[in-house]
Amino acid sequence: MNNVFVQLPILHVCSIKETLDRRVWKVQLADSFPSRSKFSVLKQYSSSHTLAYQTEKTVFLTFSSQTDHNPPVPDLVRYSDSEHLLLMSWCGNQTLEDLARNQQSVAKSNRIVSEILSAYSRLELAFSSINVAATANNTLFDFERTSQTGFRIFNLLLTKRVQPSVLAGRWEELMKVLQQAPMTFGPLDYQAKNIVLNNQLKPYFIDFESVGWDWPARRLVQYLTSLGSGNSDGQFFSLLNRKVLAKSTDKNTLRQFDGHIILFYLIMLDRIVRAVARPESGFAQILMNEWGNLKNRYYQALNQLRTIVLSDWAVTRDLRRWLS
Incomplete structure (x- = not known):
């Protein structure tokens, strides 16, 4: 996690899943960071899973522009194409x-x-x-x-x-x-x-x-x-x-x-x-x-x-x- 994401005000990080294809963390951000929830999900894809990253990013970007349908999905908070990273709101335990x-x-x-x-x-x-x-x-x-x-x-x-x-x-x-x-x-x-x-x-x-x-x-x-x-x-x-x-x-x-x-x-x-x-x-x-x-x-x-x-x-x- 570097470049764009190293600037995030992360207070705490907990690993949820780690495989050869992707890594997922639950992160706690400072109250000053604009987010719907106290916690967020940080997801990083391996270079061999670029298609999966692009697909999920496209879906979330499309959903984020929709207010009428109110899609029941996490908010996409931030993304990095160079790092294959998505930061999404935490929706539940x-x-x-x-x-x-x-x-x-x-x-x-x-x-x-x-x-x-x-x-x-x-x-x-x-x-x-x-x-x-x-x-x-x-x-x-x-x-x-x-x-x-x-x-x-x-x-x-x-x-x-x-x-x-x-x-x-x-x-x-x-x-x-x-x-x-x-x-x-x-x-x-x-x-x-x-x-x-x-x-x-x-x-x-x-x-x-x-x-x-x-x-x-x-x-x-x-x-x-x-x-x-x-x-x-x-x-x-x-x-x-x-x-x-x-x-x-x-x-x-x-x-x-x-x-x-x-x-x-x-x-x-x-x-x-x-x-x-x-x-x-x-x-x-x-x-x-x-x-x-x-x-x-x-x-x-x-x-x-x-x-x-x-x-x-x-x-x-x-x-x-x-x-x-």
Whole structure:
């Protein structure tokens, strides 16, 4: 941290994250420095991650000029192109991942999910004015490959005899509804740890190093699912429920949520199956370090797949029935 940032009135620095790609600090600035909060986040990217720096800077600069949408993101306070540094306002001490891990009451969880759904709508509006060409890191999700993987794993999990043509027809109906929904431009790293909550439990979205096209329902399914990574007793936990979604979404959107959460857990199960099949592989070692006991994780994912019901759609009802 030098040049522009050495002039900052920093009173205290605490390292949050340090990898080969980036370093992140929580810094306390003097009261004389104009900032929305007492603390700030200082983020530095390695020279090999210039694209991630440029993408995130472009997103924050665009958001900073928007007053109508009130995007639920940190303020960009200062940046340095020569040092690949961003200084952003501190938005809270806990993430949605932290909160999900602590298993809040249903009423509190529902209130938080409602706030996040509202905040996400504002985030989408803010992203609608982003210059897509200026954010070159805008990869497109490979839906076809994900669909094929999900269908393969679903066939392995079948507990009831189903005519192949009937199963294929239902799966085709599911994929058609998901694919026909409009995609939006927005963040691609959607994890519960990338939503920060302040003391009033107001949500802020962070991490815009990678942006691109995807379905809003798919983003929210993953934002609102805790993976419990890095904990020996961690577990999959979804904050989504039909009651909260129904207040702000229509029947077709509920079907999209329902389909995407089925597909999400099928992909989680695929990862586990591949890791167990080759336990000495690098992929398996990483997954075991992140998720712990893979047998427990398998049954957790299967239980979530069977029991989280977000619509009354006959297609998803049949798919779950064939797994019960």
